[in-house]
Amino acid sequence: MSVVVTLKINDIDVSGQEDETILDVAREHDIYIPTMCHLDGLSSVGACRLCLVEVKGMNRLVTACTVKVAEGMEVYTETERLKKYRRMLVEMLFSEGNHICSVCVVNGRCELQSMAGRVGVQHITLPYYNPLRTLDTTHERFVIDRNRCILCTRCVRVCDEIEGAHTWDLGGRGIESHVVTDLNTFWGDSPTCTGCSKCVHVCPTGALFEKGRSVTEMTKHREFLPYLTMMREKK
Amino acid sequence: MYLPEDELQRIDEEERLLKGQYKHHIHVCLGANCLNAHSAQVLSALETEAKARGLEKVCSVTGGGCRGLCVAGPTVTLEPDNVLYGKVQPNDAGDIIASLGGEPVERLNRPTDNPFFMRQQRIVREMEGRLNPERIEDYIAAGGYKSLLKALNEMTPAEVINEITRSGLRGRGGAGYPTGLKWKTVAKARGEHKYVICNGDEGDPGAFMDRSVMDDFPHRLLEGIIIGAYAVGADRGYLYVRAEYPLSVKRLQLAIRQAQKQNLLGNNIAGTAFNFDLQVRVGAGAYVCGEETALIASIEGKRGQPRPRPPYPAESGLWGYPTLINNVETFANIGAIIRNGSAWYASIGTEKSKGTKVFALTGTVSHSGLIEVPMGTTLREIIFDIGGGIPDGRKFKAAQTGGPGGGCIPEQYLDLSVDFESLASVGSMMGSGGLVIMDDRTCMVNVAKYFLEFCKSESCGKCIPCRVGTAHMFDILDKITKGEATLDDLTLLEELCDTVKHTSLCGLGQSAPNPVLSTLRFFRDEYIAHIVDHVCPAGVCEFEKEAVR
Amino acid sequence: MQTSTLVSAEDKRWRLIRATMRRHGFAANALIETLHTVQEAFGYLDEEALRYVAKELRIPLSRVYGVATFYNHFAMKPQGEHHCVVCLGTACYIRGGSRVLEAIEKAAQVKAGETTPDKKLSLLVARCVGLCWLAPVALFDDEVASEATPEEVAQKVGEWVDHVSS
Ligand SMILES: Cc1cc2nc3c(=O)[nH]c(=O)nc-3n(C[C@H](O)[C@H](O)[C@H](O)COP(=O)(O)O)c2cc1C
Ligand code: SF4
Ligand code: SF4
Ligand code: FES
Ligand code: FES
Numbered sequence: 001m002s003v004v005v006t007l008k009i010n011d012i013d014v015s016g017q018e019d020e021t022i023l024d025v026a027r028e029h030d031i032y033i034p035t036m037c038h039l040d041g042l043s044s045v046g047a048c049r050l051c052l053v054e055v056k057g058m059n060r061l062v063t064a065c066t067v068k069v070a071e072g073m074e075v076y077t078e079t080e081r082l083k084k085y086r087r088m089l090v091e092m093l094f095s096e097g098n099h100i101c102s103v104c105v106v107n108g109r110c111e112l113q114s115m116a117g118r119v120g121v122q123h124i125t126l127p128y129y130n131p132l133r134t135l136d137t138t139h140e141r142f143v144i145d146r147n148r149c150i151l152c153t154r155c156v157r158v159c160d161e162i163e164g165a166h167t168w169d170l171g172g173r174g175i176e177s178h179v180v181t182d183l184n185t186f187w188g189d190s191p192t193c194t195g196c197s198k199c200v201h202v203c204p205t206g207a208l209f210e211k212g213r214s215v216t217e218m219t220k221h222r223e224f225l226p227y228l229t230m231m232r233e234k235k
Numbered sequence: 236m237y238l239p240e241d242e243l244q245r246i247d248e249e250e251r252l253l254k255g256q257y258k259h260h261i262h263v264c265l266g267a268n269c270l271n272a273h274s275a276q277v278l279s280a281l282e283t284e285a286k287a288r289g290l291e292k293v294c295s296v297t298g299g300g301c302r303g304l305c306v307a308g309p310t311v312t313l314e315p316d317n318v319l320y321g322k323v324q325p326n327d328a329g330d331i332i333a334s335l336g337g338e339p340v341e342r343l344n345r346p347t348d349n350p351f352f353m354r355q356q357r358i359v360r361e362m363e364g365r366l367n368p369e370r371i372e373d374y375i376a377a378g379g380y381k382s383l384l385k386a387l388n389e390m391t392p393a394e395v396i397n398e399i400t401r402s403g404l405r406g407r408g409g410a411g412y413p414t415g416l417k418w419k420t421v422a423k424a425r426g427e428h429k430y431v432i433c434n435g436d437e438g439d440p441g442a443f444m445d446r447s448v449m450d451d452f453p454h455r456l457l458e459g460i461i462i463g464a465y466a467v468g469a470d471r472g473y474l475y476v477r478a479e480y481p482l483s484v485k486r487l488q489l490a491i492r493q494a495q496k497q498n499l500l501g502n503n504i505a506g507t508a509f510n511f512d513l514q515v516r517v518g519a520g521a522y523v524c525g526e527e528t529a530l531i532a533s534i535e536g537k538r539g540q541p542r543p544r545p546p547y548p549a550e551s552g553l554w555g556y557p558t559l560i561n562n563v564e565t566f567a568n569i570g571a572i573i574r575n576g577s578a579w580y581a582s583i584g585t586e587k588s589k590g591t592k593v594f595a596l597t598g599t600v601s602h603s604g605l606i607e608v609p610m611g612t613t614l615r616e617i618i619f620d621i622g623g624g625i626p627d628g629r630k631f632k633a634a635q636t637g638g639p640g641g642g643c644i645p646e647q648y649l650d651l652s653v654d655f656e657s658l659a660s661v662g663s664m665m666g667s668g669g670l671v672i673m674d675d676r677t678c679m680v681n682v683a684k685y686f687l688e689f690c691k692s693e694s695c696g697k698c699i700p701c702r703v704g705t706a707h708m709f710d711i712l713d714k715i716t717k718g719e720a721t722l723d724d725l726t727l728l729e730e731l732c733d734t735v736k737h738t739s740l741c742g743l744g745q746s747a748p749n750p751v752l753s754t755l756r757f758f759r760d761e762y763i764a765h766i767v768d769h770v771c772p773a774g775v776c777e778f779e780k781e782a783v784r
Numbered sequence: 785m786q787t788s789t790l791v792s793a794e795d796k797r798w799r800l801i802r803a804t805m806r807r808h809g810f811a812a813n814a815l816i817e818t819l820h821t822v823q824e825a826f827g828y829l830d831e832e833a834l835r836y837v838a839k840e841l842r843i844p845l846s847r848v849y850g851v852a853t854f855y856n857h858f859a860m861k862p863q864g865e866h867h868c869v870v871c872l873g874t875a876c877y878i879r880g881g882s883r884v885l886e887a888i889e890k891a892a893q894v895k896a897g898e899t900t901p902d903k904k905l906s907l908l909v910a911r912c913v914g915l916c917w918l919a920p921v922a923l924f925d926d927e928v929a930s931e932a933t934p935e936e937v938a939q940k941v942g943e944w945v946d947h948v949s950s
Contacts, residue, residue, distance in 0.1 A: 046543035047697050049738045061737055066543045081737075088734040092703035125727065126707055151696070160844075169846035170538065170696070171853045173521070175706045177696035182845040183834060184853075192845065267914060271928055306917040440873035440912040478820075478857045479910070519816055520856030522911070536815035537847070538854040597875040597916035604917065635874065671874045685877050689911065695854075 007073040022064035022075055023051060033077050034086060034119060036111065037152040038065040039202055041225035042161055048152060050086055050115070053077045061085075086119040095126040096175070098133065098147035104206040105218040111204035112150060133178070138188025141211055142200050146178055149207040155179060155199035162228055167193040179207075198224070239498055239505035240384055243375055250376035256292065259335050260314040261285075262299030262365055263323075266450055267482050269301065273325070274309035280325035281311075284332045294335060300451025302364040303355075303605040307345055312364045321345040350620040351602050356583070358591050359448060359455075359567045360607050366452065368486050371493040374454040380499055382573035386462050387507050390573075395466040396422060399569065401577035403589035408434055408525075408562030409637070409666050409742075411588070411655040417559065420549040421467040424557035431464045431472035431511075432553065432560040434530060438477065438522035439638030440689065442669035444593040445563035447605050449476065449483035452567060453490035457513070459566030461500065462573060464511045467559045472511065473534055477518040487515050522639075522693035526741050527552075527560045529695065540695045541741035562667070564593060584610035588654035592665070598635075598672035601626045608653070615649040618672055629674035633757070635682070637666030639689045640746025642753030643679060662753040664746070678775035679758040680765055684712035686750035690743060701744030704735035708751065715762060718769040718778035725766060729755070797825035801833065805840055812843050815851055819858055828859040864899040864906035866944045868892075868937075869923040873912025879931075881920040885909065887934030888922070892941045904945050 002017035009022075009031050016025035021044070026033050036048035044065045051064040056074035064077070076082075093112060101107050133146040156168040156179065167190055171180040181187045200208045201220045209218050254260070263269075263278040281296045302310050307321030311331065320331065320343035330340045357363060366373045374380070386395050400415025421429065433456065437445040448456055456474075464472055476483050491513055494500040502510045516534050523529045524539040531553050533539040552558025568590060572580045584590050588610035594617065597603045601623030608617060614634055618624065625631050633643040636653075642663030644651065651657050655665050673682065691705040711728045714720040732748035739745045755762060764772050771778075804821040808814030818841065822833045829852050838848045852858050870876075870885045889895055892905055899906040915921045918930030922937055929937060 044543075045697070046740055047699070049698055049700055049740065052738055063543055067545070085734050085738050088730065089699050089738065092699050092707070095707070096699075096703045127710070129706075150699075151702075166844035167846060169844065169850040171846075171849050172696070173538075173854050174692060174694040174696045175702055177702065180846055180849055183831060183849045185845075271915065305915075438911070440877075441875050441916055442912070443914040443916075446914060479913070517817070517820060518855075519820065519858060521854060533816065534813065536811075536813035536817075536843075536851070538850050540854075595916070597919070598878060603875075669874070671878070673878060677878055682878065685874070 005069055005071040005073075007069055007071065007075065009075045010077055011074075016069045018068070018070075020069055022053060022055075022062075022067055022069055022073075025069050026064060026075075026077065031077060033064045034115060035065060036115060036150070036204060037154065039154050039158075039222070039225065041229040042154065042157045042202075045153060045157070048150075049089055050119075052082060052085065054079055054082065083119065087121050090116050090119055090121045091124050091126050093150050094121075094124050095128050096131070097149065098130060099205075104148065105209045105213045106206040106220070109219060110206060129175075136181070136187050137211075138186040139190075139193070139195075139211075140188065141195065142187070142197065143209055143211060144179065144181075144187060145207055145209070147207075148205045149179055150205055151177055151179070152204060153179075154202040154204065155208060158198045158202045158225070162225070163194060163196050163198050165192050165194050165196075168199060240388075242497065243380060243384070246372050246375045250372050254295070254376070257295040259294035259316075260365075261294060261296045261331070262312040262314070262367075263296065264301055264308065264310045264312075264364060265298035265368065266301035266305075266308075266447065267480075268305045269309040270482070272308045274323075276325045277309050277311065277323050277328070280328035281331065284328040288332055290332060290335075294332070298367045298369065299364045300366060300368055301447050301605060303360070303607075304345065304351065304602065305604040306602060310345075310364070311343075313339075314365065317347060319345045319347050351606075351623065354612075354616065354621050355607050356591050356609050357607050358571050358580075358583075359564055359593055360451070360605070361455075361571065363451065368451050368453055369489060371454055371490065371497065374452075378574070379454055379570070380458055380497075382570040383458050383461055383465075383499065384505055386465055386573055387505055387509060392422060392466045392468060395462060395573070398577045399466070399572060402572045402580040403577075403584075403587075404565065404568055404572065404580065405588065405655065406562055407564035407568075407592070407667065409664065411665060414561065414565055417549060417561070418463065418466050420547075421469075421557050421559040424550050426557045428471060428556045429467060429469040430553045430556055430558040431460055431467065431469040431513075432527075432530065432534070432548075432558060433460050433472070433474045433563060433566055434525060434527070434560055435474055435476040435480070435483065435563045436518055436522075436525035436530060437480075437563070437667060438525045438693075439667050439669045441597050441671050442595050442638060442667050444595050444605065444668045446480050446483055447593070448563050448567050449480065449487055453483075453486045454494070455567050455570055456487070456563060457490055457494055457500070459569035460513065461494075461504070461511055462569050463559060463561065463566060464513075465509055467557075469559060470510055470512065472513040473553075474513065474515045475518060475524075475530055475534060476515060477524075478520055484515055484517055491515070521695075522689075523695045523741070523743050526743060529741070530560070531558065538695070540697045541743075543740060564668070585652060585654045587656055592653065592668060594668045594670045596622050596670050596672070598670075599625055599627075599629060599674040599676075600672040610654045611652045613650050613652055614644065617653065617670065618649070622672065625672070625674050627674075629676065631672070632675045632677055633673045633679065633682075635663075635671040635673065635750075636669065637664035637746075637749070638669050639686045639693075640664065640742065640749050641666050641669075642749050643673070643682065643757065644753075645757040662749065662756055664749070676773055676775070678716070678771050678773040679754040679761050680712065680715055680771075681773075681775050683750045683754045684709065684716055687712055687747065690747035694743060694747075695741075698738075698740040698744060700735045701739045701741075701747065704731050704739075705744070705747050707731055708735065708748070712751070715765045716771070716776040718765060718776070720766050722766060725762060798836075800825050801837065802840075805837070810841055812841055815841060815843055815848065816855070819852060823858055828862050859906075861899065862903065864903050866905045867908060867923070867925055868905060868941060868944075869908045869910050869913070870896070870937075871910050871913045871915075871919070871921040871923075873910070873916065873919075875912070875916035876920040879919040883934050884920050884922055884932050884937050887938045888941050891938035892945045894945075900945055902945070905941060 052061040311320040405411040529539040548558040
């Protein structure tokens with residue numbers, strides 16, 4: 001039994017349920033807010049900061065994926081300031097890893113790539129880090145290429161929250177953070193991985209992919225997520 | 236029936252009787268710094284000496300806490316003569332004992348009628364140096380735990396909260412959030428359990444105020460926490476102490492056991508229906524764990540990564556239960572407010588910042604150490620009167636407050652009153668109380684680089700702007716200090732500051748640009764000198780290439 | 785990878801680790817406290833111990849690894865016989881702490897956060913050890929070197945690390 005609230009997004013009157021986030025309500029009304037770490041069906045962590053919006057009367061920007069709507073709220077999703085910040089955030093992601101799209105299995109289907117287009121990043125002004133990162137090809141069907149990982153933690157969450165295996169987690173911290181399987185041991189040796197491929201399909205980039213796919217070939221399938229979530233809620 | 240008041244009364248009287256037997260009391264500082272300077276050996280030398288002269292019935296030799304004058308450690312305090320000795324060595328024991336009742340030993344004597352002592356006002360550090368931190372009896376004889384009994388027996392939780400609200404106390408952990416308001420929110424929140432957390436993570440480099448409270452006045456802290464738990468209706472609590480403070484951990488654990496024995500912690504506290512269980516948790520070296528949501532994750536045994544707020548811990552904190560989280564110094568003020576009343580407390584300080592603040596005064600200043608002053612004291616008074624000015628005939632350049640997320644305040648603001656609003660108005664912040672004085676040999680670009688290095692390596696890595704942005708900011712600053720940067724780099728640096736400040740998830744990222752912004756605001760010419768003229772005005776940065784002018 | 789899963793009941797170190805877990809009722813939130821005990825017992829976080837703790841506290845291996853590598857206090861590799869901690873807190877930094885660090889890095893040929901190959905010395909960096917008026921400060925095992933100069937500290941570590949003089 002939810003209470004209906006009315007609010008404004010970009011000066012348009014909209015309504016939603018009290019327990020919905022700004023992002024939920026915006027999407028129901030076809031208002032686009034960029035997101036990267038968020039994925040329907042997984043918990044929200046507010047890590048990528050791309051969904052930041054301005055709310056009148058709040059002195060800080062808030063993440064649309066975590067903040068609930070409230071009666072009379074006035075939300076702005078496309079101010080000049082927000083656009084500028086989003087461009088900078090996407091640039092940061094590109095500068096942090098090694099994203100050589102031309103040789104990537106998801107080239108043309110990558111969320112980072114399309115996000116760059118969407119927020120208007122034409123070229124990267126920040127210097128590239130060109131970090132030394134590892135690739136693990138020991139799993140019989142999948143590969144993790146940490147060079148293309150943007151640390152969105154979707155794989156960690158889907159593995160823990162949906163599959164219940166918790167094979168993935170983050171190791172290290174700050175700019176040294178990286179995704180690991182088990183005790184940072186080879187994926188192929190993992191005693192916990194069930195081989196369900198969920199992590200591979202939720203990964204927004206070409207960091208996780210199926211073996212045997214060549215450049216631009218890999219499509220990610222996520223239909224299972226809303227379906228599983230719905231079936232579980234029914235129980 | 237067992238009456239805890241009677242028990243406290245009895246301990247109080249016994250202590251007085253015991254103390255009354257002695258003509259002289261010698262307190263040897265057992266704070267972390269003096270212990271480091273071998274004060275424990277001084278203590279035993281004094282004991283031996285007193286015994287050797289058959290004076291063990293005339294003078295008592297006990298441990299005490301820090302006097303704030305840390306440069307002079309180990310320190311020894313004589314009562315009732317109010318004599319302070321500094322840099323005492325074990326072989327000074329003979330002279331000290333011999334001089335009792337007569338003239339103080341000249342070569343050790345440190346006058347206490349100077350501004351360093353006279354200009355301070357002590358609430359949090361009341362009785363400093365005169366309480367043995369390892370004895371609950373000392374604290375009780377000094378009126379300790381009376382506030383707790385008063386709160387439990389004479390006040391409702393709502394009345395306690397009202398009293399704290401009226402006192403105007405604001406959180407000492409940095410943000411200055413009104414304590415009474417926070418308590419009220421937690422009191423109103425519903426939950427099967429409620430938690431109280433005391434934040435003793437104190438991670439700002441150059442800050443050791445909270446450590447001194449935990450080391451010297453563990454029972455004053457416990458009393459504040461227990462009163463807080465009563466006020467908000469909490470039944471469990473944690474004291475989160477950083478791993479670097481083993482002495483604090485030891486003393487707090489001892490204090491908890493002592494309080495449990497006196498029925499001041501545990502079930503049916505002081506014979507009332509109030510139950511409260513308190514445990515110590517030790518951090519593991521992560522600055523970001525001072526941030527409240529990260530601290531909660533750490534107590535839950537996880538990576539100390541912050542999460543977005545709302546929901547605030549007051550509604551959903553530890554394991555999802557309503558949680559009150561306050562800083563060490565905030566809790567240490569509570570007992571005095573309940574004892575002396577909110578009107579008394581509200582009469583100290585400025586209009587919006589009440590009470591006193593403890594600072595760790597360090598850097599290039601003559602008397603570095605711990606000081607406690609009323610809010611509203613000016614920087615000039617703190618640095619030049621209390622701190623004795625800048626040594627070696629150097630010139631004052633800037634005062635850094637607020638830790639890694641704070642700012643550098645230049646000379647023209649020396650008459651600024653130290654309170655939450657004034658410091659924020661010049662682009663710095665109160666922070667937890669680190670106050671680092673810098674003289675004209677300090678390069679401000681290098682200082683900014685230092686803090687960025689800190690934030691970069693302490694970033695938890697969860698959100699993009701802080702994880703990647705601070706790394707880029709550090710790199711640009713590094714280039715500037717090497718004379719390799721261009722004016723375009725400076726523009727990029729300013730853009731990065733803007734993005735990181737406004738898009739980061741938690742206070743670490745949000746305030747990481749402050750040292751850059753504040754040094755750019757007041758010392759922009761130094762940046763330009765590095766970039767355009769390839770010189771470091773303070774002569775700190777070394778350039779690979781010869782200066783090209 | 786070690787194969788021995790035999791947790792010898794005789795070994796005091798395992799008993800200590802077990803005692804910490806028991807004290808916390810084998811709850812998952814005891815992880816950090818338990819890792820402290822592992823580090824005290826072994827001097828670092830031994831892989832076999834991490835597996836054991838994960839199993840006993842029923843925590844996923846990757847989470848144990850994540851926690852162990854998040855906190856600075858935990859070492860994933862065996863530490864040296866001696867410790868040198870250079871303070872790079874604000875007060876020490878502005879009084880030349882970084883030059884002290886450089887001198888030690890050079891003299892002992894080891895980087896901050898690392899251990900010399902002969903396992904004689906681990907070099908660590910701290911952010912304020914609370915002795916700011918003695919800045920710059922370095923700690924040699926538990927002994928405090930105040931107002932440390934690069935020459936002094938280089939000589940001091942030289943006494944510990946013999947490969948430098950040879
Ligand atoms: C990066 C960061 C570090 C912090 N470190 C501390 C700390 O060491 N001690 C502390 O009491 N508060 C610290 N805080 C503030 C806490 O999040 C919290 O606001 C405070 O403990 C609340 O207590 P108070 O209301 O009594 O100030 C920190 C905040 C941030 C963002
Ligand atoms: S591997 Fe993919 S899903 Fe996992 S954190 Fe990296 S980018 Fe995200
Ligand atoms: S601002 Fe920094 S410390 Fe805070 S959540 Fe983001 S990455 Fe972590
Ligand atoms: S989608 Fe909201 S922070 Fe990433
Ligand atoms: S900064 Fe080095 S001891 Fe405080």
